[in-house]
Amino acid sequence: MTFLLAVLCVFAHVSVSSLRLNTVDVPAPPLSLSPSFHKKLLVIVAVGSQGPNLAIVVRNIDALRASLNDQMDVFFMHYDGTNAAWTEHDSDWYARNVQNSSLIRGLKFRMLQRLVSTYDQVKDYDWVWVMDEDLDVRDINVHNMLLDATDTGAGIVGPTVRSFSRIVSGGTYNLSLQEETNNTSLSLLSVRSGCYENELMCDFQAPHTRCRFRYTDFVEVMAPLLRPRALLNVLQNCDRCIHKQSTWGLAQIWCKFSARMSGQELDRGCALLDQHSLLHMDAVGFMTHPKHSFFGLDNHVFYAFTNRVLRAEAYEAHQQDWTNMTETCVQHN
Numbered sequence: 001m002t003f004l005l006a007v008l009c010v011f012a013h014v015s016v017s018s019l020r021l022n023t024v025d026v027p028a029p030p031l032s033l034s035p036s037f038h039k040k041l042l043v044i045v046a047v048g049s050q051g052p053n054l055a056i057v058v059r060n061i062d063a064l065r066a067s068l069n070d071q072m073d074v075f076f077m078h079y080d081g082t083n084a085a086w087t088e089h090d091s092d093w094y095a096r097n098v099q100n101s102s103l104i105r106g107l108k109f110r111m112l113q114r115l116v117s118t119y120d121q122v123k124d125y126d127w128v129w130v131m132d133e134d135l136d137v138r139d140i141n142v143h144n145m146l147l148d149a150t151d152t153g154a155g156i157v158g159p160t161v162r163s164f165s166r167i168v169s170g171g172t173y174n175l176s177l178q179e180e181t182n183n184t185s186l187s188l189l190s191v192r193s194g195c196y197e198n199e200l201m202c203d204f205q206a207p208h209t210r211c212r213f214r215y216t217d218f219v220e221v222m223a224p225l226l227r228p229r230a231l232l233n234v235l236q237n238c239d240r241c242i243h244k245q246s247t248w249g250l251a252q253i254w255c256k257f258s259a260r261m262s263g264q265e266l267d268r269g270c271a272l273l274d275q276h277s278l279l280h281m282d283a284v285g286f287m288t289h290p291k292h293s294f295f296g297l298d299n300h301v302f303y304a305f306t307n308r309v310l311r312a313e314a315y316e317a318h319q320q321d322w323t324n325m326t327e328t329c330v331q332h333n
Helices: 002-022 051-071 084-097 108-115 142-152 228-237 250-262 299-310 312-317
Strands: 039-047 072-078 100-102 125-131 156-164 178-181 184-187 191-193 211-216 270-280 327-331
Touching: 039 051, 039 108, 039 142, 051 072, 051 084, 051 142, 072 084, 072 108, 108 125, 108 228, 125 142, 125 228, 142 156, 142 211, 142 270, 156 250, 228 250, 250 270, 250 312
Parallel strands: 039 072, 039 125, 072 100, 156 270
Antiparallel strands: 156 191, 178 184, 211 270, 211 327
16 A cells, blocks of 8 residues: 555656646746726636637636626736637637736746736736636626625635536546537536545535635635735745645645735635635546646546645645634624
């Protein structure tokens, strides 16, 4: 058993190391938007060029724009280094909806760290929503979500998470529930609360319907909303929190870290918004980022091992900020 674990850790290390080929630091122009008036929301999405996720992101932006109109700006981080698929898909839509973009490669918060270095770059927004591409947020009432986010007083908040489960049996996926996305037929098992199956923190992220929101010391990195000052503190003042090859460990640190930096009580740095849930499309076909593959195979076999290996440095630097997975439910009035 010990030998097997050692082999898996080596494989995981090789898998993560392979990302280094795609994360070479080239000069990155700073995020530049300069809105003419203060806005409610800046939406930053890490996007690739694959059809299923492209369609989801377009629908998300359309839904958010229908609610907020010119009260939001959109910034795309093209993690594969090109926006060609997007402009070929619909150049007019891209020009109307995406205020600016970057073509540097890498992981979401590492790219953002290189793009945002000053408070002035993000100060004209109430919130910055940093999200992955494989999420469906169309069921969220964004106006009410922002009201609840503001009422928490926290610097970092997150929608709760529901996801498509994946079950592998005999080397194949057990399939039901057809979903048509951009002419791509995906068979999906079921909708449940959680993240990746068997991850310990999934139930923690699931909606607790009796709560309006929960104060917590853990919010996942897939779709957090951050106050501009909290974002800058995380990106530029959190030593050894963000690595070129990984963000594992950041979610365990940033709640207490953000609270300390802003002078808040440590148990009020983050909140989960239980009345506002997104759908995580954790199904084959949607997971297109290089981090999901290991020589073309499903990389989540190695997830638990790389998680433990790569977050060790963050833990060493921030033991005082490390999560205890605490939560305090604030119920409806």
